[in-house]
Amino acid sequence: MSRGTFLLVAVVLALAAAAGGAWVAARFAPPPEPVQARLLQAPRTVPAVPMIDHSGSPLGDDAFRGHWTLVFFGFTHCPDVCPTTLSTLARASRRLDDLRVSNRPSVMMISVDPGRDSPEQLARYVPHFDPSFTGVSVAAEHLPALTAAFGVAYAYVPAGDADYSVDHTAAVFLVDPEARVAAVFLTPHEAETMAEDYRRILDARSAG
Secondary structure: OHHHHHHHHHHHHHHHHHHHHHHHHHHHOOOOOOOEEEEEEEEEOOOOOOEEOOOEEEEEEHHHHHOOOEEEEEOOOOOOOOHHHHHHHHHHOOOOOOHHHHHOOEEEEEEEOOOOOHHHHHHHHHHHHHOEEEEEOOOOOOOHHHHHHHOOOOEEEEOOOEEEEEEEOEEEEEOOOOOOOEEEEOOOOOHHHHEEEEHHHHHHHHHH
8 A cells, every 4th residue: 555545544534533423422412501491400399289270170180291381470460571471482482383292392371369360361361472371270278389399489569559469480480291390491581592491401301
């Protein structure tokens, strides 16, 4: 073999080895970390409390099982944060339309205002942002146990003339198919980032 041929073969083998190494690194590298979402090191199980959806149907223990769910705690009289968040979630959901149906997250708004947010009121409000969204009512006596599991704080604030508002945590939570709070999307929310972070979490779960 001539020196020139030898060098050519060596270069080709080196390039092949480099390409193979890059493929192996890409194949076995861990999926990218989420940008906005914060993964919980110890996912928290969602307690089984009585819930009613906006159609008036009871939600059982399987309400969160077998699928991914994006959960937001809000109320229908909210002037700004709630409609903004629900609009963002609607845009994020549309960015996930290409996923298999089984991998698309459902979206649920759980009311922190059971005194005013009846199923009928939630039905007028929540599906306005996306017909697939579910509004959920929880009785006042069960709401503390549910919000505690998510790490949600809420407080009723007088607003004059016997009216009131509700201060509440504005984060969005991701519940996994085992009915555990697996991640938190902190504010400010951005639809494209939320959708990409969800894909990253889904890929990480598939890789695991």
